[in-house]
Amino acid sequence: MKTMMKLISGAALAMALGAGAAHAQVLFWSTQAKPVEETQKMRDQVLSGFEGGVDYQPQDDGPWLTRVQAELQAGSGTIGVLGALHGSLSSLAADLVDLSDVDLGGAKVNEAYRELATLDTGEQKYLPWMQATYIMAANKKALEFLPEGTDLDTITYDQLTAWSKNLAEKTGSPKFGFPGGPDGLKHRFFQGFLVPSYTKSMVTKFRSAEAEAGWNKFKELWQYTNPNSTNYAFMQQPLLTEEVWVAFDHVARLADAFNQKPDDFVAFPAPAGPAGRGFMPVVAGVAIPKTAPDMDKAKALVAYMLKPETQIATLRATNFFPVVEVTLPDDMPNSVKLSAPAVAAMTGAEDALPALLPIGLGDLGGKFNQVYTDTYERIVLGGQDVRAVLDEQADVLRGLLEQAKAPCWAPDAPSQGACPVE
């Protein structure tokens, strides 16, 4: 026992002393591509082509943020490149390096996203890395219950509700599913899909009568929604187990279902409301913190991530779509083959109503999202009065926008000063 202890502590000491060695590879600290298989693909297929080597480390938001904050506070660090969603990066704006001098070769980056990535500072705080959005998926078994006259490509919230009602009544249990769990991406649905579809606004008409109608419709739909929805994070799982036949989620979070059983599922656009077919992109970006140990190498990695061939490899690995102009080869995975037409049908629809990601909120982004999540939890789960909840949450929302002094963004009309909540 004693000798073992000695041995262990001796070995530990040797390890501890040797551990200070320089970090030759670029550390890519990311909140994306977390599922183990995606991580594996990121390392083997996407990043292996980068000269100089990359150490790709995906993290939950908590440790990700804690580590970044710690390095910034300490004034030195090991992280070379940050990869995260727009919302996470926007709270770090002051500590990110200007990337406007990064040589992107010939890559043509989507201008709207590039503008978004300045975070209202005039500097290129991050570069868009990949994008995605939300679509609907259905098991083909559900199609026979579709109400007459419903075309999936032009589906509305009314039709979706009628369909779900049909399914619930004729199969004996609710078959619509929604990613309402703690790790589910629900806030973007309310901000970017439901509320704009009814009000043509995200912020200004938050407590309008139209918004009330939208929430009431969702509440109606909820009656035919699988109650396990409050546990779901990735809808691909309940779709595969057939707990759920029709679902709404992020394309990357449906991919596994499409890949495993491509013949069992159809993909189609998110529904439309009276004001249009609201939808919101999801944008992930790459950024460099001020404390990056090797600035040149980090910038080279950022440029590498935006090369067209890297972008296509990234699509294969993560199911996030490119942000630069590329022509997709034919041999894409089933998930891409199924979801790409649905995304195209949604964004190209006559009634398409794109909603932008929140701009200018800084580190209040999380609280902005929470306004929508709270509204949902109170109205739909808590059964509280819609009018009263909207009035109360509107006050919170107004407070946030005034604190951030953030002007309106699409689909709301531009404003002088903080975006008003009417």
Add this chain to the structure above:
Amino acid sequence: MTRSKALPYLLLAPATLFLCVFFLYPFVLVAHEAVTRDGAYTFANFRTMAEHWKFPATFWNTMLLAIVVVPLQLVLALTMASIVSRVESGRGAILYIFAIPLGISDLAAGLIWLAIFEQSGFLNTWLVGLGVADQPVMFLGYQSKLSIFVAVVLAEVWRATAIMMVILVAGMGLIPKEYGEAAEVFGASAWKRFTRVTLPLLRPSLQTAIILRVILAFEVFAVVAALGGTNLPVLMGETYHWQFALQDRNVAAAYAMLILAISIGFTLFFLYALRVPKEARP
């Protein structure tokens, strides 16, 4: 004799120094965040916490869980420990099996119990297989708060009883056998021997086991998140949420201070309730 006066402090010095540097120092920084906002001292963070619409549910869920889980665990741990100390053969194997959950993290435990309780899980397989239910029952849906609560209680009891059990086993081992034998000679029943001899002598271990377990019970999170999703908010979950999702370290720190205060309150209570009178010490 002067040496002996200094000795306890010398023995405590490493632990104290260690805790001061690696616990007390960061703790003071976080505590400072709880009572400041933008550099000024204020109670605003606590007010924000307490006035949030979810706070009452969060607070009471945490309390209720602790109040239900800990006594159940105590009874189970005492049963297990008594069995271990009384059984004649196979004691090693039994103790090993009882101690297994020690090695299982709360995240893994959440995973295991989710596989049991989810709609297409093992429990439903049995229920449908035995004909008790026609089709899978929804145990974890948002309308069935009670069954979520029961599932969390079961998972917590399964996961965290071992820690009490091991402490109690050690404590029972320290009780000289002669006491029990003497009581037996005087005709005391097994139950009487347990309540009149074992339990009182077990008090120091009981105190340790209960205090540690109660403190950990107020930090329950991973299992609740796995089984209850957003349906059963608990204090620790809200702390994480404010710290990382809402990025408001001040309010998160306020939550942490609340958890600490509750734990201290209960610790003081049990230190008092289960105190070992000085003259009764060995």
Add this chain to the structure above:
Amino acid sequence: MTAILADAPAAARWDSRRRAGRFLMFAAIVLLCAWVLLPIYLLIVNALSSPNEVTGFPKRMLPSFDTGSISFFINFAGVAKALWNSILVAALTMVLSIGIGAPAGYALSRFDFPGKEAFRFLVLMTRAFPLPLLALPLAVMFIRTGLDDTPVGLAIVHTTLALPFAVLITFSLFSGIPFELEEAAWTLGCTRLQAFWKVVMPLALPGIAASAVFAFTISWNEVFAAAVLTIENRTLTAFLLQSLNVSPLYLKFAGGAALVVPALIFIFAVRKYLFAMWGIANR
């Protein structure tokens, strides 16, 4: 004597009661073992099933021994190194928490001195405060001092978690070893240290080993600090568990099993120390 012999029916009653008691005990043991083992068994079943079986319904009760998911983890780049790091950090945590905690436990059990209660309180407080909030100031401190991304640094954080257990368990342990034994050794000419080393230590060693087991499992299962404070020297838990909650179901279970099995083996390997904990007073 004769009176007892004459009381045969009473003896028979006593005997049948004993038998009933034995049966009850046996039933309780079986039931409790099943309660502990069944969930573990289900995890193993799921880990050894194919992806389709894991998502299917009804569930199988026997594994199909599909090792696809498990081998994914075994072949995952860096698992071996992460496993080594986990063991290393856990071993360091063991050494540190016992090295620092046992003297404190001894002092608490043998002396009455001002500040004793304050110390016990400080120790307990460590456990009552959520670690993820402490991780930020600790990480800043570690980056500045060079402890960042070292097994020792992480072991230090894990020691703050394990220390309360080490102190309290060794405290009750030493309390159970009669002071008279030490005093006897003094009168025979031993110094305090010799008396401790030769008399108390051999008695306490098994129990100390048991509280080291606690330290080991605490360190083994800790994720948050491990994720924040290690980059190159990632532990297995940080390496696997981080990504499990968002991975497909079949990988979740395989990963879960990959974490549980080493812990089970460890507890099995040291079970005789756990067992010895029982025997201290009844040797």
